[in-house]
Amino acid sequence: MAAAAFLGWLIGTGPGGTVSVPEVRGTGPELAQQYLAGAGLRNVAVHETPDPAAPAGTVIGTDPAASATVRPAEQVVLLVSTGPEQVTAPDVVGMSAEDAAARLGDADLAAGARTAVSDDAAAGTVVGQHPEAGTEVAAGSAVDLAVSRGPRAESAPDVVGRPVGEAVPALEEAGFTARVEESFGAPFGYVLSQTTDGAEVVLTVL
Numbered sequence: 001m002a003a004a005a006f007l008g009w010l011i012g013t014g015p016g017g018t019v020s021v022p023e024v025r026g027t028g029p030e031l032a033q034q035y036l037a038g039a040g041l042r043n044v045a046v047h048e049t050p051d052p053a054a055p056a057g058t059v060i061g062t063d064p065a066a067s068a069t070v071r072p073a074e075q076v077v078l079l080v081s082t083g084p085e086q087v088t089a090p091d092v093v094g095m096s097a098e099d100a101a102a103r104l105g106d107a108d109l110a111a112g113a114r115t116a117v118s119d120d121a122a123a124g125t126v127v128g129q130h131p132e133a134g135t136e137v138a139a140g141s142a143v144d145l146a147v148s149r150g151p152r153a154e155s156a157p158d159v160v161g162r163p164v165g166e167a168v169p170a171l172e173e174a175g176f177t178a179r180v181e182e183s184f185g186a187p188f189g190y191v192l193s194q195t196t197d198g199a200e201v202v203l204t205v206l
Helices: 002-011 029-038 097-106 164-173
Strands: 044-049 059-063 076-081 086-088 110-117 126-130 136-138 142-148 177-182 191-197 200-205
Touching: 029 044, 029 059, 029 076, 097 110, 097 126, 097 142, 164 177, 164 191, 164 200
Parallel strands: 044 076, 110 142, 177 200
Antiparallel strands: 059 076, 086 136, 126 142, 191 200
16 A cells, blocks of 8 residues: 555655646746646756836746646746836937937837927937936837927918918927917918917917
């Protein structure tokens, strides 16, 4: 009887037997090790690796994988996420918008929104970025750019009588921002009057 029990242990959970690796994805390392121990697997190592989707500290798999058949003494490696891979945002201020986008791509980042601003720098030159250079950010994330449209004109162009769809771009091209206010008594969509307040031009339209 004792011999039969020993033989069962030997070919079951003993050194001569095999067990199936349990599924532990989505748990934390401590709980995962408890599950593995419950399956008879106590030779466990932890390997941390970046993962774009799993929060840091989350088990994303095992090696051997779940459901694999292993001996109880065989080592099982827990793969634990450190979160998205972090990269350093490069300095792209002073570059052309096209060169900045290429430089960001080389750094495993993307060019995000581009905002046109008035600046003494030549038109098309990057004059600001967010996040700033040197910031640690997730790989694949976007860096927004402020791009010069050139110096603002000394006076806003006269757009009275023009369609608002033409007036606003003309003002922005000259380095001004446009704020549209509605009025009545004029053809729809045409500028009735304009008032300049610093860099902003208020347009009265119907």
